[in-house]
Amino acid sequence: MLGEIILYHSDTRIRKVLVDFLTDEGYKLSIVDRADDIISRVNSDDNYVVLSELQGGGSDGSIKLMESAHGINSNIPFVFVATGDDVKEAVRAMKAGAFYCLTEPIDLGELKVVLERVFEDIKLRQENIVLKDKAYGRFHNMIGKSEAMQRVYEIIKQVAPTDVSVLITGESGVGKELVAEAIHAFSRRRDAPLVKLHCAALAEGVLESELFGHEKGAFTDALKRHIGRFEKADGGTLFLDEVSEIPPSVQVKILRVLEDGRFERVGGSETLKTDIRLITATNKNLVREVEEGRFREDLYWRIKVIEIYIPPLRERRDDIPLLIDHYLEVYSNKNHRPISKVDKKAMDLLVSYDWPGNVRELKNVVESIVVLSRDDVVTVDDLPEDVRYGVSKGGPLMIPVGTSIEEVEKSLIRDTLLKVANDKKKAAKMLGISLGQLERRIRRYGL
Ligand SMILES: Nc1ncnc2c1ncn2[C@@H]1O[C@H](COP(=O)(O)OP(=O)(O)OP(=O)(O)O)[C@@H](O)[C@H]1O
Ligand SMILES: [Mg+2]
Structure with a gap:
């Protein structure tokens, strides 16, 4: 399948010619019946083209419409078909930012070439963005250029545009929440809310209310109606963190919503419908939770259509210097302390440290270094003891002589x-x- 074209033409005969031709060529078409409908299709995606009749008419003409669309996303290419030989309007359209203007009768050979060029342009622009990000070892809100993280980025790009449920696994502090945010940001639901809920440490009743909402008077403290996360996330994404902590009675209810999108608020009889994409995360081994009967197997299969595993930082040490540099900049700006760099010995220790708390620990360590360091260059003396003496998970303890x-x-x-x-x-x-x-x-x- 080639790229997507949003097509508008008021003349049914011309429209049919265009539809037949473009479908044969292999483009995906989104046909709109009114020029105004183009606007409702426009979003921050960069992979489609608008092909539209060029209608004059000043404030409600095609040029104004293109300008409004460009207000939403200035990258969207517009290809116009000018009626008859209205060259003046065509020139105005080009000046206002159209990619190309065809004139009637439409030369399909010309249209073919124009579309090839426009999609080539889109591809180049996207590659450029990806290359830039790659060079800096960044992806959306994440930092890291290790192979492991690049694999994570690839999966995110693949699954984000679909609606499949994603289970994100990995130790505490590896960035599971950031992955959830990236998936939402790259999905077609991006303009709708991403609603999060940490499921640990909530009593069963509270968790149920938080998920499904409750009606006024549902229980003693229910002084007014409460809208739950499933309802708030309608049209968007629901992110359930620490999903392993959800008690079995609530697991059943979640399963039901996932099956048919229906649920009731606690104490309510009205059945509500919601359309959500579910992302879950856990730092526990869910297979073991299933084996030991704490997590329902049917729910497990539902939520883990795709699993994204983020390896701990100690298994992708290439990312450590990048993360250190990034957070050094963040925290030195935040604390108004100009720290310019970490010297080689100190960096070596930071890279060889095992980071049991992963990126979260790294952030804390960097902030404490920034606040406590005596000089603008960080040296071994500025590092916390754990890092200096290399506490390693499961490995031998390194204990310098002189330790109490x-x-x-x-x-x-x-x-x-x-x-x-x-x-x-x-x-x-x-x-x-x-x-x-x-x-x-x-x-x-x-x-
Ligand atoms: N690749 C990364 N680049 C930049 N910052 C990161 C990265 N990974 C994690 N962080 C930061 O580290 C902190 C912990 O990340 P996050 O909350 O996503 O971890 P988590 O896997 O959800 O942990 P937990 O299991 O404890 O909930 C956050 O402040 C996040 O911004
Ligand atoms: Mg988390």
């Missing part, structure tokens, strides 16, 4: 907890102490 026993114990407990994903029972077993003893130490060391 207390420090050693603290590091050992912290690393053990990291290794077992905060499972205190497991950690206590590995450390050979009781759960109570471990918990006391966690409190004492503020872990």
